[in-house]
Amino acid sequence: MIDIHCHILPGLDDGSPSIEQSLQMARMAVQDGISTIVATPHHANGKYDNEAHKIHTSAASLSAVLKKNNIPLQILSGQELRVTSELISNLEAGAVLTLNESRYLLIEFPSHGIPSYTKEIIHELQVAQITPVIAHPERNKEMAETPAKLYELIELGALCQLTSHSITGLFGPTIRKHSLEMCRRNWIHFVASDAHNATNRPFALKEAYNQIDKEIGSMYSSYYLANAQALIENKVIPIHSEPIPVKKKWYQLWS
Template identity: 45%
Template sequence: MIDIHSHILPGIDDGAKSIEDSLAMARQAFNQGITKVVASPHNKNGTFDNAKSAILTDVQLLNKALQQEGIELKILPGQENRIYGELVEELTQGDLLTVNENGVYMLIEFPSSHLPRYANKILFDLQVQGIVPIIVHPERNREIMENPERLYNLVKEGALSQLTGTSVTGKMGKKIQKFSFDLIQSNLTHFIASDAHNTKARPFDLGEALETVEKEFGISTRYMLQENAEDMIMGRMVAKEVPQQVRKKKILGLF
């Protein structure tokens, strides 16, 4: 298995606090059958700024530590970029990371409460630059939950999306789990990742999440999501079905 979203690099955001934490997370990932993990620290989210050059250095150092510890896990570089007005400009200046430096896919985060007015334009402009935006954890965005057509329109226009493992397994609540299932059913998501921050409260749970998908949607959907992760880190085209509108429903008491 390949996990495309994690906060495993030590001491740079709200994920692993130390190299010991990173190694513990790596062991947890390896023990559930994960072979590659994309390190995607927060960037430009108002709290954390993590430059491309620093991430690449930290990934190299962590891979060296894993080799020394005999942990057969490969860390790949990435970046969870909060959407902001200068994102495309900084991309063209070479300041931002695509996943695994493949020049094709980039993880994009929205604020938890809403979609900025310029979101459609930024995602369009990224695609003009040859970058496929992957919207991370849309199932936890209030505006998308209340108006799923916002995600539908973005996916219809070429964006992809990634669900969080704990959302799929129900550990973030039944309402978020149900909405995650709605997004899978409507072909509005293309990846599942752990978004792991530590080994306890926000652990690697990709295996359990994929087992849940298999139980609810069948093995072919599970295989598609797993293969998409592999194709994505290699910069290849991923599988996607024609997006459908989520049935309109009023969601109350989410937060």
């Protein structure tokens, strides 16, 4: 498996605090069946700044330590970039890093809302031939309360990445139901761990895929698995089924 969103690089953000913890995470990832991780430290989120060159250096250094310790895990460079009004100028300044230097950029929103300029940014990214991948939309309050707003972004060409623990239930039954509903509506293109450490938020990627198989069918998990591979190879992510719009709030769908 390929994990396209993970905070395994030591000391850069709220992920792994040390090389020892990164090694522990790497061993857990291999045990979970993960062969490749795109390391995605936070950037420009108001607390952490990790420009492209810093991430490349850290990823190369972790890769060397993994090799020395005979841990069969490939580390690629990426970034989890906060959506701010400066995003495009950051891109022009060379501070932004796409996932494995592909056309795909992992973007995160503030947990409570969707900035008013988001549609313009998505448009600007596409003009720059970059496809945004929205990190864990299932955990954004405004997207959960008004899913039609997220649907608009998907219609504009944004892709979506669900977090494994949203499926396995770590964030509670409401987010779990919401996540599965998003899968059924063809709003999701990737599942990733967003693992931050080896203790309270490890990978659970295999378990998430197993639960997706069981709940909604293997055609979904096969699609997500293939998309992660296509992403790191900078290939086109196929849209097998059109996203299904929703007019109601999520909780109304379940009642």
